Amino acid sequence: MELDRRDPSAVRAAIRAGRWKGATAGLAPGRVQANLVVLPASLAYDFLRFCVANPKPCPLIEVTEAGSPEPALSAPGADLRTDLPRFRVFREGALDGEVEDVAELWRDDLVAFLIGCSFTFERALMAAGLPVRHIEEQVNVPMYRTSIGCSPAGAFSGPMVVSMRPYEPAQALRAAQVTSRFPTVHGAPVHLGDPAAIGIADLDSPDYGDRVTVRSGEVPVFWACGVTPQAAAAAARPELMITHAPGHMFVTDLRDDEQAIL
Amino acid sequence: MELDRRDPSAVRAAIRAGRWKGATAGLAPGRVQANLVVLPASLAYDFLRFCVANPKPCPLIEVTEAGSPEPALSAPGADLRTDLPRFRVFREGALDGEVEDVAELWRDDLVAFLIGCSFTFERALMAAGLPVRHIEEQVNVPMYRTSIGCSPAGAFSGPMVVSMRPYEPAQALRAAQVTSRFPTVHGAPVHLGDPAAIGIADLDSPDYGDRVTVRSGEVPVFWACGVTPQAAAAAARPELMITHAPGHMFVTDLRDDEQAIL
Numbered sequence: 001m002e003l004d005r006r007d008p009s010a011v012r013a014a015i016r017a018g019r020w021k022g023a024t025a026g027l028a029p030g031r032v033q034a035n036l037v038v039l040p041a042s043l044a045y046d047f048l049r050f051c052v053a054n055p056k057p058c059p060l061i062e063v064t065e066a067g068s069p070e071p072a073l074s075a076p077g078a079d080l081r082t083d084l085p086r087f088r089v090f091r092e093g094a095l096d097g098e099v100e101d102v103a104e105l106w107r108d109d110l111v112a113f114l115i116g117c118s119f120t121f122e123r124a125l126m127a128a129g130l131p132v133r134h135i136e137e138q139v140n141v142p143m144y145r146t147s148i149g150c151s152p153a154g155a156f157s158g159p160m161v162v163s164m165r166p167y168e169p170a171q172a173l174r175a176a177q178v179t180s181r182f183p184t185v186h187g188a189p190v191h192l193g194d195p196a197a198i199g200i201a202d203l204d205s206p207d208y209g210d211r212v213t214v215r216s217g218e219v220p221v222f223w224a225c226g227v228t229p230q231a232a233a234a235a236a237r238p239e240l241m242i243t244h245a246p247g248h249m250f251v252t253d254l255r256d257d258e259q260a261i262l
Numbered sequence: 263m264e265l266d267r268r269d270p271s272a273v274r275a276a277i278r279a280g281r282w283k284g285a286t287a288g289l290a291p292g293r294v295q296a297n298l299v300v301l302p303a304s305l306a307y308d309f310l311r312f313c314v315a316n317p318k319p320c321p322l323i324e325v326t327e328a329g330s331p332e333p334a335l336s337a338p339g340a341d342l343r344t345d346l347p348r349f350r351v352f353r354e355g356a357l358d359g360e361v362e363d364v365a366e367l368w369r370d371d372l373v374a375f376l377i378g379c380s381f382t383f384e385r386a387l388m389a390a391g392l393p394v395r396h397i398e399e400q401v402n403v404p405m406y407r408t409s410i411g412c413s414p415a416g417a418f419s420g421p422m423v424v425s426m427r428p429y430e431p432a433q434a435l436r437a438a439q440v441t442s443r444f445p446t447v448h449g450a451p452v453h454l455g456d457p458a459a460i461g462i463a464d465l466d467s468p469d470y471g472d473r474v475t476v477r478s479g480e481v482p483v484f485w486a487c488g489v490t491p492q493a494a495a496a497a498a499r500p501e502l503m504i505t506h507a508p509g510h511m512f513v514t515d516l517r518d519d520e521q522a523i524l
Binding site for chain 1: 313
């Protein structure tokens with residue numbers, strides 16, 4: 001049976017059935033894809049406060065009821081234990097392995113956080129005729145830990161992680177306008193130009209993802225990144241944390257264009 | 263000593279010292295004023311989830327550490343027990359009285375939520391040359407309970423409460439543009455035109471605030487309102503809830519214009 005890649009529930013069903021095990025970029029175009037962070041309920045309140053206090057890197061799409069794996073608002077009927085192609089399991093903050101479902105790890109005290117991802121605004125950038133370098137070069141977006149501190153909440157603190165896309169100056173200004181329309185998925189850039197000004201020593205050595213080419217006449221443009229809350233959660237060394245594996249996101253029913261505030 | 267009304271910390275100091283006991287409209291112009299809801303920590307997580315699930319009526323500015331009356335991000339050094347001119351105290355969801363400070367009621371398990379208020383976007387409307395009828399008529403904005411349900415979270419649920427401002431059609435469209443820039447203070451309208459379509463039986467009988475004149479050729483325009491979370495919290499009948507008294511808001515250091523996303 002051919003997968004209808006346009007239908008988000010068909011995509012999730014294929015993932016659940018093990019018929020799709022790859023990355024989710026390009027699936028269900030126009031639908032919001034989300035970062036996943038699952039934590040024990042004992043940490044959920046402070047993690048929620050951390051996200052609320054740092055909305056640019058941690059834009060919350062949904063928080064589930066404790067014990068419920070169903071994101072009732074953004075994908076009713078879906079199951080977060082099985083509907084992502086690949087998960088990472090962390091114990092005491094250290095990566096313990098990657099798995100294709102987490103049904104056996106699920107507990108009644110787990111809470112799932114869905115956090116916006118830059119796929120939404122990258123589609124808007126491309127629709128506006130702006131190139132996205134890491135997509136052109138078929139690699140992961142370069143991401144960097146910065147000297148910009150997040151507002152702490154309980155056990156959660158840490159630096160803002162940013163993603164980078166290079167643009168010519170006029171393109172950078174247009175990219176700032178386009179992404180400003182999407183405050184629920186990171187919104188406008190947080191910096192452009194000199195990487196050292198936000199504590200990045202070497203643009204060619206990202207902390208996550210891959211390096212991309214910055215051409216003569218281009219400036220690096222930096223957006224707050226959804227890896228920020230994942231890194232802050234790991235640093236708090238929770239006994240158990242489950243996340244999506246990089247690039248293997250949760251596909252919601254929400255439409256990217258609904259996220260645009262104007 | 264004359265009060266420097268432009269300085270938010272001077273305004274808060276005057277309120278704390280009992281030298282200002284009135285409403286806060288017009289104080290510290292250009293600074294964000296906030297709705298206050300204080301609840302026991304046992305309810306704070308679900309109330310926070312309620313706000314996150316209903317961002318238009320419940321735009322969170324800050325959530326304090328349990329027991330701390332200091333809004334460390336939006337007004338460092340301020341004290342939420344004393345720095346509002348008037349509070350309301352609710353027990354089991356029923357109004358128990360109004361007081362000028364809540365120092366004696368404060369407990370180590372209380373959490374304060376600061377929620378955006380329409381003062382911010384009303385300033386933007388007036389700066390754009392758009393009249394604001396209830397300000398012209400020197401009354402409170404009319405507010406209505408609607409048939410639009412909020413997404414529930416734990417004990418918290420209820421209808422969206424909206425505020426209404428009448429405009430000619432072209433003004434209404436411009437007002438939608440202007441307020442769209444402020445997603446952290448209710449953002450764009452949720453409805454315009456027929457009140458019955460959102461369950462409002464009589465525009466001249468608001469559920470909160472005062473009626474205003476709707477002139478021939480004008481349509482009512484409805485925005486999500488910060489009374490929504492207060493009403494949802496009262497309906498959950500918490501043993502103790504403290505809020506600001508209507509019109510007697512908390513003055514933060516944040517600038518209205520910083521809230522504009524573009």
